[in-house]
Amino acid sequence: MGQEVRYRVRGGRPLSGTAFIQGAKNAVLPMIGAALLAAKGRTVLRNVPVIEDVYRALELAEHVGAKVAFHEAERTVVIDASGLNDPELAVLPAEIAARFRGSVLFVPALMHRTGRARIEGVGGCNLGSRNLDFHYRGFARLGAEVTEDPERNHINVEASRLRGGRLYLDTPSHTGTENLIMAAVLAPGTTVIEHAALEPEVLDVIAFLSAMGAKISGGGTGLITVEGVEELTAVEHTIMSDRIDAGVFAMTVAATGGEVSLVGANLDHLGVARWKLEQMGVGFSQEGAVLHVQRDPSVPLRPINAVTSPFPGFATDLQSPLMALATLAEGESYIHEAIYDGRFALADELNKMGAKIEVEGTRAIVHGSTNLRGAEVIAHDLRTGAALVLAGLVAEGETIVAPGYLVDRGHAQFAQRLATLGGDVERVTVS
Ligand SMILES: CC(=O)N[C@H]1[C@@H](OP(=O)(O)OP(=O)(O)OC[C@H]2O[C@@H](n3ccc(=O)[nH]c3=O)[C@H](O)[C@@H]2O)O[C@H](CO)[C@@H](O)[C@@H]1O
Ligand SMILES: C=C(OP(=O)(O)O)C(=O)O
Known part of the structure; x- marks a missing residue:
């Protein structure tokens, strides 16, 4: 039997001090894909989070023919995609993908660099x-030809002649949005993408591609125009900070009470989550690149x-950590996952810890406040x-959270960072 990672947590301590917010998972992953579009030179990505998804992305990049080096201590990835041109290697194998x-x-880099891609599986969180x-x-x-191989559950993409077009999501x-932009950047002609995503990570990806030489306008407006160029150059880029990691830390401070400085967090990137937390009783102040978060534990x-x-x-x-936080609020909270x-798989787990959460379809009512108790x-x-x-x-006693691999997919050194703030959290490996 293999080893399993677990998080062992004991409740009761307020958090205080300084934590570093990691680079954004949802920005670095498209950028590793985008780096493969450069036929010459070495791409240097900085502020790369040391998370399992990044390891998987780098394994995939190597699998399709790129040379990669992850300098973890420096949080820097170097990618040389000059050797990525073998159509036989243009496969995303299920065991990694x-x-x-x-x-x-x-997929876009494989289409442009080798003329084809075979997708044997795509993963991610199981959310319906x-x-x-x-x-x-x-x-x-x-202009790609996309066919399904239902027997093997593969998707085959043949893309010898991509060209600009009008797209709507x-x-x-x-x-x-990121994938269609990447498919368009090297396709001759003009591509227009209507109803495009506005997430800050999408804008960071556009900034990275633009530095590589792509011609993209309209980022952040919902209507993106891409003029295809002939080639892209390898560049250096620093990944934006991870707003979800920042939100999770802010909500954890909200739960335990205390005062914490989050280095690298950007309040504007929290969007509506900022206003919701303020309504619950959390205080924020931004001082340059540092976000101060505080909550008085004596006020419900x-x-x-x-x-x-x-x-x-x-x-x-951020809906899951908000649900956990809402179990501590005095009164009824309502969450609609749209x-x-x-x-909402979390609701049953929190109920095991003593929460009172009712779920109906994509709506949940959280009855608070509850005294949570530790559980597996x-x-x-x-x-x-x-x-x-x-x-x-915040629970009484010990909580064991497993499988920890799923946390490690997206939060770097989660236990260490919380422990630095005074939280009693350990990441343990059991066989
Ligand atoms: C690696 C990454 O960046 N992951 C994020 C990305 O996922 P991801 O990009 O997969 O999420 P999408 O924005 O595409 O999905 C939103 C919704 O659109 C639907 N949909 C999407 C694509 C499609 O072709 N057809 C379709 O119907 C999905 O089923 C879902 O219900 O955005 C999600 C929504 O903010 C986040 O939860 C994920 O953390
Ligand atoms: C849903 C998430 O990620 P992914 O899209 O990578 O599964 C997430 O980051 O919460």
């Missing part, structure tokens, strides 16, 4: 239905209503895992 969502972001039809339909509108898909948290929606709406990735149809709970996905660690930090 099915372990994270960002694998789909490799997560389609990729906008990606595949968009590639097809740009039914909902402003985050990776969908107020309940909250939240509906998830694309940026600048309440981020779905992005995913299966993102399941991290069904990345943010469920982080939310259960948050709950464990």
